[in-house]
Amino acid sequence: MSDEQTPPMDRREALKVLAIAAASATIADGLTPAPASAQRAALPTLPAASAPIPPKSGPRGTVTDPDLLNAKATWPRLLSAAELVTLSALCDMIIPADEKSPGASAVGVPAYINEYVSAPYDWAERALVRVRGGLVWLDVESGRRFGKPFTGLSLAQRTTICDDLCYLPKAKPEHQVGAQFFDQIRDLTSSGFYTSDAGMKDLQYVGNVPLAKFNAPPPEVLKHLGLA
Amino acid sequence: MVQASPKSQTKYDVIVVGSGAGGGMAAYQLAVAGLKVLVLEAGRSYDPVRETPMFKLPRQAPLLGAGTKHKPFGFYDATVDGGWEVPGEPYTNAPGTDFKWWRSRMLGGRTNHWGRISLRMGEYDFRPKSRDGLGADWPMTYDDLAPYYDRTEMLIGVYGGDDNLENTPASSPGVLMPPPAPRATELLTKKHAAPLGIPVIPAHLAIMTTRQDANTLPARLHPNNPLAQRVLAQSMRQRAACLWATPCGWGCSVKANFQSTTVLLPPALLTGNVDIVPDAMVREVTMDASGKATGVHYIDKTTRTDRQVTARVVVLAASACESARIMLNSKSALFPNGVANSSGLVGKYLMDTVGAGIGGQIPALENLPPHNQDGASGMHMYTPWWLYKEQLAGKLGFARGYHIEMGGGRTMPGPGIFGGLEEFTQGAYGKRFKEEARRYYGSFIRFDGRGEMIPNEDSYCEIDPNVVDQWGIPVLRFHWKWSEHETKQAAHMVKTFADMITSMGGKVSGTVETDGAKVIANGGQIIHEVGTCRMGTDSRTSVLNQYGQSWDVKNLFVTDGSVFVSNADKNPTLSILALAWRTCDHILGEMQRGNI
Numbered sequence: 086m087s088d089e090q091t092p093p094m095d096r097r098e099a100l101k102v103l104a105i106a107a108a109s110a111t112i113a114d115g116l117t118p119a120p121a122s123a124q125r126a127a128l129p130t131l132p133a134a135s136a137p138i139p140p141k142s143g144p145r146g147t148v149t150d151p152d153l154l155n156a157k158a159t160w161p162r163l164l165s166a167a168e169l170v171t172l173s174a175l176c177d178m179i180i181p182a183d184e185k186s187p188g189a190s191a192v193g194v195p196a197y198i199n200e201y202v203s204a205p206y207d208w209a210e211r212a213l214v215r216v217r218g219g220l221v222w223l224d225v226e227s228g229r230r231f232g233k234p235f236t237g238l239s240l241a242q243r244t245t246i247c248d249d250l251c252y253l254p255k256a257k258p259e260h261q262v263g264a265q266f267f268d269q270i271r272d273l274t275s276s277g278f279y280t281s282d283a284g285m286k287d288l289q290y291v292g293n294v295p296l297a298k299f300n301a302p303p304p305e306v307l308k309h310l311g312l313a
Numbered sequence: 314m315v316q317a318s319p320k321s322q323t324k325y326d327v328i329v330v331g332s333g334a335g336g337g338m339a340a341y342q343l344a345v346a347g348l349k350v351l352v353l354e355a356g357r358s359y360d361p362v363r364e365t366p367m368f369k370l371p372r373q374a375p376l377l378g379a380g381t382k383h384k385p386f387g388f389y390d391a392t393v394d395g396g397w398e399v400p401g402e403p404y405t406n407a408p409g410t411d412f413k414w415w416r417s418r419m420l421g422g423r424t425n426h427w428g429r430i431s432l433r434m435g436e437y438d439f440r441p442k443s444r445d446g447l448g449a450d451w452p453m454t455y456d457d458l459a460p461y462y463d464r465t466e467m468l469i470g471v472y473g474g475d476d477n478l479e480n481t482p483a484s485s486p487g488v489l490m491p492p493p494a495p496r497a498t499e500l501l502t503k504k505h506a507a508p509l510g511i512p513v514i515p516a517h518l519a520i521m522t523t524r525q526d527a528n529t530l531p532a533r534l535h536p537n538n539p540l541a542q543r544v545l546a547q548s549m550r551q552r553a554a555c556l557w558a559t560p561c562g563w564g565c566s567v568k569a570n571f572q573s574t575t576v577l578l579p580p581a582l583l584t585g586n587v588d589i590v591p592d593a594m595v596r597e598v599t600m601d602a603s604g605k606a607t608g609v610h611y612i613d614k615t616t617r618t619d620r621q622v623t624a625r626v627v628v629l630a631a632s633a634c635e636s637a638r639i640m641l642n643s644k645s646a647l648f649p650n651g652v653a654n655s656s657g658l659v660g661k662y663l664m665d666t667v668g669a670g671i672g673g674q675i676p677a678l679e680n681l682p683p684h685n686q687d688g689a690s691g692m693h694m695y696t697p698w699w700l701y702k703e704q705l706a707g708k709l710g711f712a713r714g715y716h717i718e719m720g721g722g723r724t725m726p727g728p729g730i731f732g733g734l735e736e737f738t739q740g741a742y743g744k745r746f747k748e749e750a751r752r753y754y755g756s757f758i759r760f761d762g763r764g765e766m767i768p769n770e771d772s773y774c775e776i777d778p779n780v781v782d783q784w785g786i787p788v789l790r791f792h793w794k795w796s797e798h799e800t801k802q803a804a805h806m807v808k809t810f811a812d813m814i815t816s817m818g819g820k821v822s823g824t825v826e827t828d829g830a831k832v833i834a835n836g837g838q839i840i841h842e843v844g845t846c847r848m849g850t851d852s853r854t855s856v857l858n859q860y861g862q863s864w865d866v867k868n869l870f871v872t873d874g875s876v877f878v879s880n881a882d883k884n885p886t887l888s889i890l891a892l893a894w895r896t897c898d899h900i901l902g903e904m905q906r907g908n909i
Contacts, residue, residue, distance in 0.1 A: 158375035252740025
């Protein structure tokens with residue numbers, strides 16, 4: 086009953102090449118340098134794909150079917166250069182450089198926040214208002230206290246303001262708006278920072294590398310947990 | 314091999330509607346048996362080998378890969394044109410209902426992104442009504458399906474342990490692949506759950522921890538079928554074992570986990586007996602005057618035109634709600650209420666899984682020495698339901714159980730990673746923030762309950778007479794109601810998880826609700842909707858017989874989640890696959906006997 090048809094050779098050969106290219110691309114592309122402790126495995130060697138697989142269709146490039154391998158946030162960015170300068174100063178107050186890693190602005194956090202508040206979603210419209218309003222609020226507060234905008238303040242002066250904003254439950258009534266703004270910027274800053282290569286390294290995240298075998302937790306981990 | 318319109322065959326033995334778990338299995342089993350199969354898929358063609366964003370990082374995606382209304386499970390999630398909303402394909406809710414219907418429009422359907430959790434239903438799960446008087450019994454027993462579970466697990470590759478607990482059956486020896494080593498978080502959970510009487514055992518996931526034995530498995534699965542053995546061996550040789558990195562939900566380009574598009578459709582296509590037509594939205598089953606199905610009508614989405622195809626047998630595997638929708642929309646003189654609906658039960662007894670969860674922070678996990686916890690992306694350990702005896706004795710106040718899924722630890726940093734840190738650090742910022750981040754990273758865990766819902770009269774779908782989708786097809790309207798069995802179960806979940814977190818020396822995030830109605834997920838939110846065309850022993854109280862065959866239309870079969878009679882806490886995909894295989898054996902038998 087079986088009528089075994091094989092697909093045309095040209096398509097099959099083309100797919101074979103594509104499959105191999107895709108497999109090698111997965112390993113070369115997008116990997117952070119593996120920490121020395123990580124044992125990176127060689128990619129499994131698979132026989133050339135000779136099975137007919139679906140024909141080239143691929144993503145249609147719509148919002149519900151984007152190209153996952155060549156991702157881009159294409160929407161226009163709404164924050165101005167001046168706003169970004171103030172924002173960078175605040176991001177670096179939240180995550181400054183230290184002996185282990187750079188500060189937030191050095192890894193592009195302000196650009197991420199700009200992408201976030203400019204996104205074509207309802208929540209982004211609300212975030213944009215809060216961030217823009219917060220930046221103006223910050224400069225007005227800086228001016229009220231020290232006669233200069235936030236970026237013109239010394240580290241000690243900036244700290245005085247941030248201390249009043251950093252913990253929403255304890256913020257004074259007149260600082261509530263600033264504290265809400267600060268809280269949102271802190272969340273966005275930590276999101277942007279710790280997803281950067283430098284941030285993942287700072288946390289000593291050592292995954293996202295292909296391994297030949299998944300090992301049980303090392304003895305020092307078991308000891309730390311009282312499981313040794 | 315896939316083409317925009319059928320060409321390689323002029324006549325088909327079987328039309329399979331849908332290419333996910335049930336459709337993929339049907340296409341594979343029927344094609345290796347030599348039948349000519351046409352698969353109609355409502356979404357686009359999709360190739361995980363080329364399209365999976367393996368090893369991509371959040372920072373390489375818009376919004377760091379965060380979920381949006383367009384990509385609810387994150388940018389890199391494999392789902393195409395899907396989610397709880399599909400562009401141009403609405404559904405409606407009756408007043409007071411907020412059911413969420415997840416769909417994806419792609420070859421392989423939801424098998425491309427699913428959680429890979431593969432738990433067998435047990436002996437009790439097939440006989441729920443006999444055991445506690447609620448719901449309905451299946452027209453089969455665990456022993457009837459057990460051989461198909463074994464075969465399905467060998468076919469797709471499932472890791473798991475050999476525990477054989479109450480209503481949590483073991484697989485036959487040699488069927489499962491070895492489970493991965495537990496993570497630190499899972500070992501800590503196991504230690505502290507034990508005094509509470511809560512077991513933590515290896516989970517079962519459709520992820521390969523070793524490569525399949527392509528030299529022996531095909532002959533075991535398909536004795537005396539050289540075609541099946543050849544295509545399956547070839548397909549198995551193209552699958553690698555897990556790389557222990559990059560989330561399964563994005564798909565897998567090395568085919569280490571189960572997706573219809575990597576495991577079932579490739580060998581099906583290798584037979585040369587299968588054509589797949591993507592972008593084909595089936596709207597109606599066609600009938601002849603004698604009451605036999607003759608084929609289907611579909612809308613070719615690329616041209617927006619109606620097409621008709623014919624075959625000896627029609628298999629619906631479009632998903633529980635979509636298959637019900639097709640049947641209800643297939644009205645004829647013989648079936649004024651929809652094809653195969655003489656019982657009036659098509660669309661009825663819609664079920665989802667009960668879901669509730671809670672997280673916490675565990676001081677013991679702070680400052681843990683760095684090590685790789687990625688693993689199989691899904692859980693390595695889980696908790697099966699453990700209170701069967703107490704429940705049967707009426708001590709719990711709700712009738713059915715749940716299993717516990719666990720996650721957390723040193724996962725890849727993503728957006729929102731330190732969203733709650735303010736609370737733990739009284740507003741740290743500056744250098745102290747970085748120190749606190751190093752301390753707290755990896756110390757958060759989460760437990761999620763996934764529990765059984767009892768089918769009820771108030772949860773169903775029907776055709777909304779006033780609304781069509783962009784393809785002109787009348788849409789579904791949902792009705793939904795949880796009973797106290799579900800809401801009390803949800804309350805039990807969060808109370809239990811809080812106890813587990815406390816027992817680990819941890820701090821629960823947020824408050825622990827005692828009102829289950831406030832923590833239970835919406836109907837449809839867990840994406841385990843099943844039960845709209847249930848099987849049974851009687852044509853008056855069920856839509857299908859135990860083989861997924863319509864009582865009314867002998868050559869019409871269903872192989873998706875709609876056939877479920879109950880919805881045990883065991884995630885449905887594995888059972889859909891096993892049941893679909895069993896249905897295919899029956900179809901072949903019926904054909905040989907000349908009945909269809």
